[in-house]
Amino acid sequence: MALILLAGALGLGAGLGVVILRQSVTALHSLLFGIPWGGHLSDGFSLDWWTVVLVPSLGGLVVGGAAWYIKRRRPRETIDAIEANALYGGRMSLTDSVNLAILTVLSGGCGASVGLEAAYTQIGAGFCSNIGHRLRLRRDDLRTLVGCGAAAAIAAAFDAPLTGAFYAYELIIGNYSIANLAPVLMAALAGTFTARELLGEDLAFATSRAVHVTTTDYLMFVPVGLAAAALGMAVMQGVTATEQWMRRQAIPPWVRPPIGGLVVGIIALIYPRVLGSGHGGIVANLHFTFALPYLSGLVAAKIAASAISIGVGFRGGLFSSSLFLGTLFGGAVVMALNSVAPSMDPDPLVYTLVGMGAVGAAIVGAPITMILLVLESTRDFAATVGVTVGVIAANVAVRRWFGYSFATWRFHLRGLKIQGAEDIGWIDSLTIGRIMRRDGKTVPTEMSVAAMRKAFPLGGVPQLFATEGGRLVGTIDPADLWSPDLGGIPEEVSAGDLMVPIAAWLLATDNLQSSLKKFSEHKLEILPVIDGPDNLQLLGYLTEAEALKSYSQELERHRSDMIGEARLFSTAITPES
């Protein structure tokens, strides 16, 4: 109950954060481009050429300088909500999150083709993580709270609480369960109401009429979804290729954003709607139709502008860019169908929505979120069912042919083995130091077998560790002390004669997974735990059986916590308890 109330309270804060960021960008657009308050850069306003070219470039200079300064003061990579939940038990830095949000506002404010949702979720999740950490919440509760922050942020951004909640389930927490239903929904509702209270009710992509969908249309949504998947994969590959291209140029990182800004500005000379996140463009595409050549060109231009913006170091994401691309793609499909099969008479609105959902699902990797976004924005069930068909086709195709969303693709490129927000970091936190036995028995190498027999009766210890000058040099199987093939009289045979030189060891800081690998590689049942390869001081030992038991207990504990039922599978005591 306390977690639910806390989630609600923090949801208010996350919603407030979104309002501040959103208004900041609107103010920058108004100041720098002369856009009327409440308008969007991608609405297609007629802008002076020098504004279009110079503002993104000079803004890029500010972003590059600010990023360079932040990097000097805090050189580590900013951990986002997915990474935090997958690897760090929900721990995020609030300072890093605020820095990233500022850079994203500057990027979006100067017209870079990036979405602001990354900043919204970062600030919401970072804020909740920080408070949760101060309250010393359990690992799983902290992860849930990070999801609550992201849910509140997305809900506030799109005035869509269910969209926000499922964004958290699909992307940030990695699963939906009864245990995390109430806190996440509470936070999403709180975020939505905060934004509504401060900005008024503002359905992100409200439509003015109901859609007309036929059975043929539903069948058509499958190839549309598949084509949307191909477009999504091209966008993700394009961003990567552009980043690689920029990295190959001998250009200092802080100079890249102004150059990229200039390039985006030159693209905007032909297609001014590529500037900004694309919200205005989405709304325009939902209400008006455009010619096929223009739509196709704008798709290519938006992909290029987004790839260049992200590739050169502007901060932001592809959430709203992917939605904008999707609406353009859907509109282009309608125009193409009208030319090829005019008898079909496709409804432009529903195809635009299907394109939006399908491309969004392909790139963002959150199919239910996209379906709910359409449902909550349009409140049209027929459109939502159509979008569901396209989204499923796109999602299956991307999973089958590519295997990543944009976020996990970038993790993959960084060498992180994260396929989603599922908690895999716990395995790193379960170190050998926490589970090893500390009662390892050492014997000096000169100690005789007779003395050892006296000190360690048969069956008394599982393993003996031979030391020389305090340093571990080998292991002795206690059964060998009683072996009939001892090869001498017990008083004359020493531990040094019996020992097997040490072949492998564990460090107290190693994790359980690496220890299981070592057991398997060396085919040993017991491994000594030492303080370091230089000192070779014995700290304890670990048996393979203990390691496997600890692993299964921890796994069970996580599954139980995920379901919300403590000790569901057994009453085993974990090392933590």
Next chain:
Amino acid sequence: MRKLLYALIFAIGFAAFSVGGLSERTGERDPWLEDTALVALCLGFVLGSVPRAWSIIPRAILPLPTFLLFLTILTDRKPELPFFVAFVGAAFYALFITSYASFLSHRNRPDEAPEVRS
């Protein structure tokens, strides 16, 4: 084959970009000249992206049709651009597209595999 497909996708992207830009012009059109420049751009880009040493030849030719095509696109627009802006913009596109073809050509060479950040 896959590498060629990659270049082909980019070429289609550039073609779509150019066609969309041409469709937004307010002045008179010369379809024959524009289409020829468009085909030359796409062909030059695809061949210039091939990971072979000879691909430098299409890349050497590529800037000319690209420049002419984008000069056409950037003039006769609303709001109108000063000619020097259109000229510089067209030169930029020529440089950009040619250097991207060069990047793809070198990126796809086995001895110049892209580095993956770890």
